[in-house]
Each structure stands twice: as C-alpha cells, then as structure tokens.
Amino acid sequence: MLRWWTRVAGVRVRTTAAAVLVVGLAMTVGGVALVLALRTTLLDGARSTAEVRAASVAASLAAGADPVQAVTPQREGDDLVVQVVDRSGRVVAASPLGRSLPALRPAGAEGAAVVDDLPGGGELDDELLVVAVPATADGSAATVLVGREVDDILASTRLVTVLLAAGGPLLVVVVGATTWVLVGRALAPVTAIRREADAIGDDRLQRRVPVPATTDEVARLATTVNRMLDRLQAGRQRQQRFVADAAHELRSPVASLRQHAEVAHTYPGRTSAEELGRDVAEEARRLQRLVDDLLLLARADESAAGTSLAVVDLDDVVLAEAARARASSGVVFDVSEVSAGRVQGDEDALRRVVGNLLDNAVRNTGTTVRPALREESDEVVLVVDDDGPGVPAGDRERVFERFVRLDAGRGRAAGGTGLGLAIVRQVVTSHGGSVRLGTSPLGGARVEVRLPAVVEP
Numbered sequence: 001m002l003r004w005w006t007r008v009a010g011v012r013v014r015t016t017a018a019a020v021l022v023v024g025l026a027m028t029v030g031g032v033a034l035v036l037a038l039r040t041t042l043l044d045g046a047r048s049t050a051e052v053r054a055a056s057v058a059a060s061l062a063a064g065a066d067p068v069q070a071v072t073p074q075r076e077g078d079d080l081v082v083q084v085v086d087r088s089g090r091v092v093a094a095s096p097l098g099r100s101l102p103a104l105r106p107a108g109a110e111g112a113a114v115v116d117d118l119p120g121g122g123e124l125d126d127e128l129l130v131v132a133v134p135a136t137a138d139g140s141a142a143t144v145l146v147g148r149e150v151d152d153i154l155a156s157t158r159l160v161t162v163l164l165a166a167g168g169p170l171l172v173v174v175v176g177a178t179t180w181v182l183v184g185r186a187l188a189p190v191t192a193i194r195r196e197a198d199a200i201g202d203d204r205l206q207r208r209v210p211v212p213a214t215t216d217e218v219a220r221l222a223t224t225v226n227r228m229l230d231r232l233q234a235g236r237q238r239q240q241r242f243v244a245d246a247a248h249e250l251r252s253p254v255a256s257l258r259q260h261a262e263v264a265h266t267y268p269g270r271t272s273a274e275e276l277g278r279d280v281a282e283e284a285r286r287l288q289r290l291v292d293d294l295l296l297l298a299r300a301d302e303s304a305a306g307t308s309l310a311v312v313d314l315d316d317v318v319l320a321e322a323a324r325a326r327a328s329s330g331v332v333f334d335v336s337e338v339s340a341g342r343v344q345g346d347e348d349a350l351r352r353v354v355g356n357l358l359d360n361a362v363r364n365t366g367t368t369v370r371p372a373l374r375e376e377s378d379e380v381v382l383v384v385d386d387d388g389p390g391v392p393a394g395d396r397e398r399v400f401e402r403f404v405r406l407d408a409g410r411g412r413a414a415g416g417t418g419l420g421l422a423i424v425r426q427v428v429t430s431h432g433g434s435v436r437l438g439t440s441p442l443g444g445a446r447v448e449v450r451l452p453a454v455v456e457p
Helices: 002-008 011-062 067-071 151-199 217-266 273-301 314-329 347-364 420-430
Strands: 080-085 091-094 116-118 122-124 128-137 140-149 310-313 342-345 368-376 379-386 434-439 445-452
Touching: 011 067, 011 080, 011 128, 011 140, 011 151, 067 080, 067 091, 151 217, 217 273, 273 420, 310 314, 310 347, 314 347, 314 368, 314 379, 342 347, 342 445, 347 368, 347 379, 347 420, 347 445, 420 434, 420 445
Parallel strands: none
Antiparallel strands: 080 091, 080 140, 116 122, 122 128, 128 140, 310 342, 368 379, 379 445, 434 445
C-alpha cells in the first residue's frame, strides 16, 4: 500500500498528507491525555480536601467532641457535605448541606448511581465525591462521611473535551492548507527546472535551467543540472569538431589515392606500375594510421582503453619502441637512463603511447632523442627529451588537442596526423596518470608522463 501511494501520489500530496496525519494523531493523543490528566488532577484535589475534613472530624470525635459541633463548618461558604453515621447507618450528625440528604451510601450500595470508584474509600456519584473515615464517638463506633460536589469538575472536563474536539480538526485543516501552500512554493522552482529541462534537446544544449535566488537544495540542484548541461554541450561541440576534423583529414589521403588512380588511368604511359604501387601504398599507410588513431581515440572516449589490464614492464616497451624508431629514422637514441618500471594497464595502448612520443620526438629533433624511465615513490615516470626547436610555452597545452599541428615539421609530409599527443593524453588519463610538456635540457621539448606504479606484495 505504501509503495502504491508513493508511486501514485506526488511529493506535495504526500507531504501534506503526512503533516495532516501526524498533527491529527498528535492532537488526538494529546487531547485524550490532557482531558484525563485534567480530570484526574481535579478529582485528586477534591478528594484530598474531603479527606482532610473527614480526618479532622474523626479526630474531634475521638477527642470526645460533640458530633454536631464537630461537623459544624468552621467558615462560611464551606461546600462540603459532612455526616456522622452509626453502625446501623443512621445519621447522628450532619453539616447544614448534609441535613437534607439521606445517609450517603458507600460505593456499590443499592440505589447509588456510581460514576467512578476511587482508591482509599472514595466514590464518585452523580454529584458528590464521598470519602469515608472510621471514628469513635462516645465509646461507640461511627463513620465520618464527607462529600465534595464535583459538578464543576465534570463541567470543566466536558468543556475542554468539546473545545479540543472542535479545535482539533480546525487546526488539522490549517496545518494541511499551510503545508500545501508552502510545499507548492518550495516545489515551484523544481517545476520550472523540469519544464526547461524537458524543452532542452540536442539542438538546444545552449539553454540552461533557471537557478532560484536561494542557497537551498533546489538551487544547488539547478546549478548541478546546468554544469551537466555545460559538459554535454562541450562534449557535443568536441564531437562535432572531431567529426569535422576527421572528415577533413580523411579527404586528403582519399583524394591523393584518387588522383594517382586517375592519372594512371588517363595517362598510362606517364607512370609505371611500380611507382603507382609505391604511391598508393604510402597513402594507404597514412590512411590506415589515421583510421587507427581515430578508432583508438573513440575507444578511449568510451573508457574502453585499458580494459585488458595486466602488469606491463614499461622499460621493455620503451627499449623496443626506441629500437624501432632508431631503425626507421636513423636518429641517435640515448637509452642509458631507462631503468625498470612496472605499471598496471593495457599493454597495446601503453605501447602506442610510447611509440607516439618517440615518433613525435623524431619528427622534431635535430640529432638526438633521449628517453628515460624511473620510479619515484608510487609512480613510474617516463620522460622523452629531444634537441629540436621545442614548443612555445603558450602552445604546450594546445598541442594535446586533436588535429593540432604547430608547424610544417609536424605536418602531413612528415607523417603526422595531429592525433599523436591527443592519444597520449587520453590513454594516460584513462590509466590514472598525467602528462605535461616542458623544456628539455637538450634544448628541445620534454614530454613527461606519470603513471601509477605496481605495488609489490
């Protein structure tokens, strides 16, 4: 039932219903407790007064006082009914208020209209609260009966009961209405946020939800939603830019392949099959490398890079990639500072990182590339230095963006796609590491990669 109610009713309805239920229950329990406490307190006070008077009369009789004199009121306005009865139940003496009454009967006697029984010898009939105290008068046993009118007490409790019964529902209605209004006002910004969020589509990511001029949870929710929309808009813009750049980059090798094919077809005598094959193979390699880079970036964007985790000896990877780059370029590689370093990650992706860093250094170095690998505390640090022209300080973050080339030396003619360093940062970040670009002691650029080291058991 509770699940159904939570699913069907809104927050405003549930909150109002809960407030009404709690206040109504509290009013009922509190009202009953108040009436009972008031009635008990007033009756206890009346009984105490009657008991004191009965004890006083009994003491006087025991001292030998005349019964009539003992029951005579000591002050005017005394509203107590006092009777002294003998063993047979005959009234021996009575106060002015008790003379016109028959002998007060004990609780449960025939003809007595008992409303409530009280401990200690008291009874409550239609009008009187009666207290009985044994006494001895003139050597004979007697009983002192003192009655206290309780009509005013009963009337007071009835009045309080009526007031609570009338005021309780009114208070519950006021609480319900107040809760309904306040919750409605509190949820108004949420409704505005919902409407605006519902209107935001793929083509309207520039819109933002309204932020209330408060510092409460609703305002923080609106701020969080707007930050999420900022990220979505930035991601969409990056995606659109990436698609546009990828399409532009793919056009170049495709156009080159088409050009070679059209020239060979139109002028078959101007080129040989060997030259055509060489040119087509070179453009195909460029195209394959570009497609591979794009696929790797797409996997990294989806957090797919690094899913095949294993312990990787990064020093072996660095030495193998340095040998490959030395053989294909003829550049001097100084690997004297490559020491042991083990990381947890995707070996293929990390090999691509090292290869991209070394290829980037080869394209921009003068004569020497110096990779270094070491462990520092709980990190493995990979540094690649070259003696080329370096990267200006203002461009050291921009080079990690996709399809960014700073000069001709980093252009297509040298084999670069503008994705190498972007892949490096994306893969390193997905492995929990960091990468930054600085100045090398050799005079060129220094790329420093930090990855979490494998903790030995």
